[in-house]
Amino acid sequence: MTTPERPAKPAKPTTELTVTSTERLGPAMLRLRFAGDLAAFEGVDDTDRYVKLLFTPDGSPDLSTMADGERSSVRSYTVLELDVAAGTLAIDFALHGSGFAMRWARDVQPGATITVQGPGSGYSPDPTADWHLLVGDDAALPAVRQALAVLPPDAQGYAVLLVGSRAEELPLPAPAGVEVRWSHRDGGAGLADAVRELPWREGRVDVFVHGEAQAVMQEIRPYLRERGVDPRGASISGYWKRGLVDEEFRKWKRELAAAEAS
């Protein structure tokens, strides 16, 4: 069967950002702050808004070295502390051991520049929901933090986070009715087990679940379906996949989506 041709999506705008500071938040998390022209971010209020950092295929931020027609390599990161008028934002990088985006963030100094594309976004907490379920690992911790920050003071629910060890937990302000639960990889915990252990609540749940793709798509998503959550009305997807670099992960994601659609 042939796939009907769809019009190409217009490319999102690109802008150059300059690193203004680096701050170690914990053993495995680094915050970089940036300045630049952020006009394209005006009115983009979703809590999971993100940009794609552009690198050459071998991981350099210097795109001028690329040959004509060569495609850049992209890495997605959640945008924090956005101030469009001041032209500033921040990104928290999980220091996960390998990968050129992680290495660039770890080694970069103030004054360095990088081209970013975006923003993209897709989720804000639903204020009409009876309760909220926010789930993520290190990569999704910034997006979970932003969702918690906009919940009303009387919001109910859970935030479930997976990090390497207790020492990697970070401050995570939440309304009194939203219980924050941390799990630790060094204790053998997985994100899916932590979600299954939650006492399920009555009423309509607003769901945001992101992190390692196997756990999110093949363990947590089926469990949430069993609980009556329609994934089409929820924000559930992998942010990365163990053992795959981002290009391979996105191919896997496309193939999974195609298989599920057929």
Ligand SMILES: Cc1cc2nc3c(=O)[nH]c(=O)nc-3n(C[C@H](O)[C@H](O)[C@H](O)COP(=O)(O)OP(=O)(O)OC[C@H]3O[C@@H](n4cnc5c(N)ncnc54)[C@H](O)[C@@H]3O)c2cc1C
């Ligand atoms: C919308 C969106 C928002 C995101 N926001 C953030 C964010 O704010 N902060 C953040 O840190 N990440 C975020 N991520 C995840 C980030 O894009 C990926 O982790 C990305 O793969 C990192 O690129 P890299 O070049 O460092 O590693 P890659 O070259 O892609 O991968 C190298 C190796 O590292 C592994 N790996 C990749 N990511 C991780 C990880 N987090 N933990 C353990 N191993 C990993 C891969 O499986 C691979 O084996 C987001 C992803 C999406 C889709």
